[in-house]
Amino acid sequence: MKALEWHALFGRAAERIQASTIRELLKLTQRPGVISFAGGLPAPELFPKEEAAEKAAKILREKGEVALQYGPTEGYLPLRALVAEWLGVKVEEVLITTGSQQALDLLGKVFLEEGAPVLLEAPSYLGAIQAFRAYGPRFLTVPAGEEGPDLEALEEALKEGPRFLYLIPSFQNPSGGLMPLWARERLLQMAMERGLVVVEDDAYRELYFGEGRLPSLFELAREAGYPGVIYLSSFSKILAPGLRVAFAVAHPEALLKLTQAKQGVDLHTPVLNQILVHELLKEGFPERLERVRQVYREKAKAMLEALEKEMPKGVRYTRPKGGMFVWMELPKGLSAEALLGKALEENVAFVPGGPFFATGGGENTLRLSYATMDGKRIQEGVRRLGKALRSLLAPERV
Amino acid sequence: MKALEWHALFGRAAERIQASTIRELLKLTQRPGVISFAGGLPAPELFPKEEAAEKAAKILREKGEVALQYGPTEGYLPLRALVAEWLGVKVEEVLITTGSQQALDLLGKVFLEEGAPVLLEAPSYLGAIQAFRAYGPRFLTVPAGEEGPDLEALEEALKEGPRFLYLIPSFQNPSGGLMPLWARERLLQMAMERGLVVVEDDAYRELYFGEGRLPSLFELAREAGYPGVIYLSSFSKILAPGLRVAFAVAHPEALLKLTQAKQGVDLHTPVLNQILVHELLKEGFPERLERVRQVYREKAKAMLEALEKEMPKGVRYTRPKGGMFVWMELPKGLSAEALLGKALEENVAFVPGGPFFATGGGENTLRLSYATMDGKRIQEGVRRLGKALRSLLAPERV
Numbered sequence: 001m002k003a004l005e006w007h008a009l010f011g012r013a014a015e016r017i018q019a020s021t022i023r024e025l026l027k028l029t030q031r032p033g034v035i036s037f038a039g040g041l042p043a044p045e046l047f048p049k050e051e052a053a054e055k056a057a058k059i060l061r062e063k064g065e066v067a068l069q070y071g072p073t074e075g076y077l078p079l080r081a082l083v084a085e086w087l088g089v090k091v092e093e094v095l096i097t098t099g100s101q102q103a104l105d106l107l108g109k110v111f112l113e114e115g116a117p118v119l120l121e122a123p124s125y126l127g128a129i130q131a132f133r134a135y136g137p138r139f140l141t142v143p144a145g146e147e148g149p150d151l152e153a154l155e156e157a158l159k160e161g162p163r164f165l166y167l168i169p170s171f172q173n174p175s176g177g178l179m180p181l182w183a184r185e186r187l188l189q190m191a192m193e194r195g196l197v198v199v200e201d202d203a204y205r206e207l208y209f210g211e212g213r214l215p216s217l218f219e220l221a222r223e224a225g226y227p228g229v230i231y232l233s234s235f236s237k238i239l240a241p242g243l244r245v246a247f248a249v250a251h252p253e254a255l256l257k258l259t260q261a262k263q264g265v266d267l268h269t270p271v272l273n274q275i276l277v278h279e280l281l282k283e284g285f286p287e288r289l290e291r292v293r294q295v296y297r298e299k300a301k302a303m304l305e306a307l308e309k310e311m312p313k314g315v316r317y318t319r320p321k322g323g324m325f326v327w328m329e330l331p332k333g334l335s336a337e338a339l340l341g342k343a344l345e346e347n348v349a350f351v352p353g354g355p356f357f358a359t360g361g362g363e364n365t366l367r368l369s370y371a372t373m374d375g376k377r378i379q380e381g382v383r384r385l386g387k388a389l390r391s392l393l394a395p396e397r398v
Numbered sequence: 399m400k401a402l403e404w405h406a407l408f409g410r411a412a413e414r415i416q417a418s419t420i421r422e423l424l425k426l427t428q429r430p431g432v433i434s435f436a437g438g439l440p441a442p443e444l445f446p447k448e449e450a451a452e453k454a455a456k457i458l459r460e461k462g463e464v465a466l467q468y469g470p471t472e473g474y475l476p477l478r479a480l481v482a483e484w485l486g487v488k489v490e491e492v493l494i495t496t497g498s499q500q501a502l503d504l505l506g507k508v509f510l511e512e513g514a515p516v517l518l519e520a521p522s523y524l525g526a527i528q529a530f531r532a533y534g535p536r537f538l539t540v541p542a543g544e545e546g547p548d549l550e551a552l553e554e555a556l557k558e559g560p561r562f563l564y565l566i567p568s569f570q571n572p573s574g575g576l577m578p579l580w581a582r583e584r585l586l587q588m589a590m591e592r593g594l595v596v597v598e599d600d601a602y603r604e605l606y607f608g609e610g611r612l613p614s615l616f617e618l619a620r621e622a623g624y625p626g627v628i629y630l631s632s633f634s635k636i637l638a639p640g641l642r643v644a645f646a647v648a649h650p651e652a653l654l655k656l657t658q659a660k661q662g663v664d665l666h667t668p669v670l671n672q673i674l675v676h677e678l679l680k681e682g683f684p685e686r687l688e689r690v691r692q693v694y695r696e697k698a699k700a701m702l703e704a705l706e707k708e709m710p711k712g713v714r715y716t717r718p719k720g721g722m723f724v725w726m727e728l729p730k731g732l733s734a735e736a737l738l739g740k741a742l743e744e745n746v747a748f749v750p751g752g753p754f755f756a757t758g759g760g761e762n763t764l765r766l767s768y769a770t771m772d773g774k775r776i777q778e779g780v781r782r783l784g785k786a787l788r789s790l791l792a793p794e795r796v
Contacts, residue, residue, distance in 0.1 A: 006652050060450045273670070
């Protein structure tokens, strides 16, 4: 009998498919006693447990034969209609996906292939890098900061002819950056002139701390009559990620191809989950969003106050205007991975920034999430982080 | 401003990704008054609506912070443990997938690529053909009938070096075929000699009408110490498809790569759905399965009695020993698509067999599902089908 060498049996893509280093890291940070700023998880106190319990029971009793049966690939029609109404688009332009992660995979499947260029911010969302990488593209990256991508670098990179641009203009993961209106307009102009496809990932759209939100690239494009922006968003950050319900909005021709691709990857998103999201959103949604914003605003404030007090000189960090993350730059030459070792000794954790850079770099950066903790834990965690940092900056004095 | 020609913007894979003709067809058959044997849907009267309502409410109230939060890619540990116990494998060998359709996509992602040969039965499950096709493989097919694949043709096809064999040994979709024990043993022997990977899709495993079920290829392989069988099964046919919970079992090395691939495609299967399936299976599961078998046994009997009475000579059909389907062969030269036209005039529908043949053929075949109807509707539907068939066989006499 032959033994099996699995690696020799896999296809070429298998080499590109790797575990997310961050996911592996998260396991370390779940040690008891560790205060973790590492995860990207939403605040569980915001989950509508009781309301979901009541509604799920009602749905299963009253329309269990729909909720438990196979459903259409496009999604549960009333939920698609609700999304269409929000965004002022046609129902035919809305596809429900099994989390936004699935939309990223579908985009890879439809637009990418080995060697195809695709443009991302550096840093960018790790899940997107992971989803696209399986298709073997050539990553083009442009630096991104508190005001989004560097538009001059972006213009230069466009010469390489990317299949699409993947951008998170509002409260970017991991940088927390927010593209101002002028930058959105300029970027859109560049895309329109070249007939470029822009994928706008807008999962954090509603988590603004100020008085309102900026128009999305998608909205600006529609106003200008440009069909080339594909819009992704999710109920994970505003309702509950465990349900895995998100949506993609695109020109009908693009949406049809994404839908056909989805048919082959999971037939459809679970029906119960879609009906439940629809029922939870039908009433009282503006009030829920206000509460979500309030909670994250307070957590962000607590973290920024603590950072102000604890961070030594030479450490730069963003002041987020929304979302779930603070992005930090250590002095050049200092490694965030080395800091993580020290931090874990102090029982505090974060995510090193390196993996968020699709083409390398960012070794001195890191991401801090304030989403899952209360103010006291945040203070204590930042105090520990400050201690770890000082020990690394001046090891001889420790 | 440039207009967009989406087709020119898509990658090479987009051409291979097409809507399932059958899914399009199903829309036609949903006209009121049509008795449809077309769908592959399980019987909705078997869905545990009340029990699911109670349990879902309890889960969301008592552990909503788990059910609604992000979860591990591998799946909800207690559900993995339950599957591992059933199959006598280690927890580390079980991956929960978002329906079996996802497992098929993951297999394509990990094992296939453009031009890579993969071996299927003809006919085979349409969803598998669709999932694999997106990766651009070269399909090898071997004829399959009531006793599964033709093993001589299979041995011949193995010379082409397929990356894996995809087989549905029990109550195949669409053919209803059942590989006898001797054929399973011989096939496994062939795989072991060559170190071949076999993917066994066993979604219909529990739906046997006789006294028990045959050992799976996976079980036989484990007994023989052979690690090369990857086993897929699902809760769709025995519990409820709308929850999209299924599982893959494989050697840890293969499972790890499939898990890494899953991380990039949807992070994880919805947590609520996994806990719900676990709660529903924990108690009274043998009794539930007995009821499921009973219901399908009766429906199959009703359909076979009606076919006996109504089918003209020259029409051959299978007598299923389990599962949800009867497979029919019309006399050579008669087209199932032409029959469908006539059948729809009589308000009865089925699925033509052609699309189930990955490399073409099968134009005179069709699939009848008896799963969603009661005996009376089945009788009436078969009567209408007989009428349509006779009008096609002897049009001059109508």
